[in-house]
Amino acid sequence: MEQQKEIDFYLSVFKDLGIADADRLIPFVKPRKIDAGEIYIQEGATGKKLAYISRGLIRTYLLKANGDEITLMLRWEGQFIASVDSVLFNRASRFFYQALEDTEIIEVDYDKIQPVVNNSPLLSLSRNDFLLNMLAEAMERIETFVLLSPEERYVKLLEEKPDILNRVPGKYLSTMLGITPVSLSRIRSRIASAGKL
Amino acid sequence: MEQQKEIDFYLSVFKDLGIADADRLIPFVKPRKIDAGEIYIQEGATGKKLAYISRGLIRTYLLKANGDEITLMLRWEGQFIASVDSVLFNRASRFFYQALEDTEIIEVDYDKIQPVVNNSPLLSLSRNDFLLNMLAEAMERIETFVLLSPEERYVKLLEEKPDILNRVPGKYLSTMLGITPVSLSRIRSRIASAGKL
DNA sequence: ATCGTTAATTATCTTTTGTTAATATTTTCA
DNA sequence: TGAAAATATTAACAAAAGATAATTAACGAT
Numbered sequence: 064m065e066q067q068k069e070i071d072f073y074l075s076v077f078k079d080l081g082i083a084d085a086d087r088l089i090p091f092v093k094p095r096k097i098d099a100g101e102i103y104i105q106e107g108a109t110g111k112k113l114a115y116i117s118r119g120l121i122r123t124y125l126l127k128a129n130g131d132e133i134t135l136m137l138r139w140e141g142q143f144i145a146s147v148d149s150v151l152f153n154r155a156s157r158f159f160y161q162a163l164e165d166t167e168i169i170e171v172d173y174d175k176i177q178p179v180v181n182n183s184p185l186l187s188l189s190r191n192d193f194l195l196n197m198l199a200e201a202m203e204r205i206e207t208f209v210l211l212s213p214e215e216r217y218v219k220l221l222e223e224k225p226d227i228l229n230r231v232p233g234k235y236l237s238t239m240l241g242i243t244p245v246s247l248s249r250i251r252s253r254i255a256s257a258g259k260l
Numbered sequence: 261m262e263q264q265k266e267i268d269f270y271l272s273v274f275k276d277l278g279i280a281d282a283d284r285l286i287p288f289v290k291p292r293k294i295d296a297g298e299i300y301i302q303e304g305a306t307g308k309k310l311a312y313i314s315r316g317l318i319r320t321y322l323l324k325a326n327g328d329e330i331t332l333m334l335r336w337e338g339q340f341i342a343s344v345d346s347v348l349f350n351r352a353s354r355f356f357y358q359a360l361e362d363t364e365i366i367e368v369d370y371d372k373i374q375p376v377v378n379n380s381p382l383l384s385l386s387r388n389d390f391l392l393n394m395l396a397e398a399m400e401r402i403e404t405f406v407l408l409s410p411e412e413r414y415v416k417l418l419e420e421k422p423d424i425l426n427r428v429p430g431k432y433l434s435t436m437l438g439i440t441p442v443s444l445s446r447i448r449s450r451i452a453s454a455g456k457l
Numbered sequence: 458a459t460c461g462t463t464a465a466t467t468a469t470c471t472t473t474t475g476t477t478a479a480t481a482t483t484t485t486c487a
Numbered sequence: 488t489g490a491a492a493a494t495a496t497t498a499a500c501a502a503a504a505g506a507t508a509a510t511t512a513a514c515g516a517t
Binding site for chain 2: 127133134135147151152187190191194195197198199201202204205206208209210238239240241
Binding site for chain 2: 493494495496497505
């Protein structure tokens with residue numbers, strides 16, 4: 064029962080891997096729980112954390128000079144999450160990573176697995192895929208900003224990730240859409256009243 | 261004289277490469293000129309073009325259903341440009357790539373160099389760096405949308421790329437900032453009058 | 458269940474943007 | 488150079504967003 068999540072993880076990572084690669088990776092893997100509200104990675108952290116989320120949801124945000132929090136991304140069960148700044152760009156994280164629900168992850172320290180990854184063509188390819196996925200997501204996101212109005216961005220989110228919408232407080236969603244919570248509220252009521260016509 | 265551009269190119273690509281790698285790549289490299297206004301890559305194109313821009317400027321844009329053009333990115337001399345959809349995601353390009361000035365590039369077909377790249381650890385690393393750079397740029401761009409107002413985005417562009425601003429018609433810049441040309445014009449006049457106080 | 462906190466909605470007002478159209482300015486090139 | 492075309496600016500109005508504050512709703516802890 065409990066094992067299912069780990070199985071999912073191993074399936075997702077190792078599906079195309081040889082046993083040799085998998086074996087070399089496993090010693091560095093450790094499961095971990097994060098309570099709802101708890102911060103998983105602090106701003107300024109340099110640890111190269113890389114994790115598979117088996118349950119729950121994590122929000123990446125940054126703190127503006129005036130104290131406002133701006134949500135940059137959301138990740139949930141079945142997805143990978145990485146401290147982008149430290150793992151990818153080798154610098155202290157500008158972001159916080161906070162669990163919005165009780166969350167279970169399976170994490171590795173990228174510093175430790177890097178040699179293994181570098182020496183395995185298959186793992187290197189996986190890393191490449193990971194990068195490509197992130198890039199694809201980022202570019203898609205940029206398109207929503209240049210192509211869509213705030214309302215259209217919200218509708219798109221509503222259509223594509225209705226479940227996520229219910230799990231994340233609107234104040235976090237709004238800043239991710241580039242608008243204020245008040246404005247999101249108005250958009251919602253606008254949509255609701257339009258539906259009634 | 262004319263050679264300088266090619267030299268710049270080889271320096272930028274091969275600075276860390278062994279001679280063997282460089283030698284294997286050179287046969288696939290071909291210079292090409294694109295007239296101002298000419299479209300370099302058409303929407304729907306599947307050719308995996310990858311090019312170093314030695315002179316000029318290229319605009320990536322897409323055509324909305326209503327016929328509007330939305331500028332997605334600009335690239336100029338000293339930078340690489342790739343048909344993102346075809347090279348990275350292996351699908352037909354949703355974008356047009358148009359030279360805004362008389363442009364000179366040095367291009368390769370990624371299909372042809374891929375085996376070479378795959379067999380060279382150094383070239384593979386370069387590819388990785390390229391991806392990381394694209395990702396970094398994309399993420400920075402996303403941040404400008406969630407953190408800054410349209411006016412602030414314009415000011416940022418003005419401060420960081422003043423030269424580019426003078427080389428690209430405002431109507432193209434505006435859609436890249438997620439606003440209309442009219443709105444950009446107002447922002448400009450607002451800034452101008454604010455400076456006069 | 459209730460109090461206290463946090464989040465969401467609503468209201469009011471100001472500012473900005475979108476839209477469309479008219480006008481002015483630049484660019485292009487014949 | 489001068490006319491035509493392409494860009495940019497300005498105007499006028501409607502629609503949307505930001506800011507702030509007040510009100511309502513939802514949530515959590517005891």
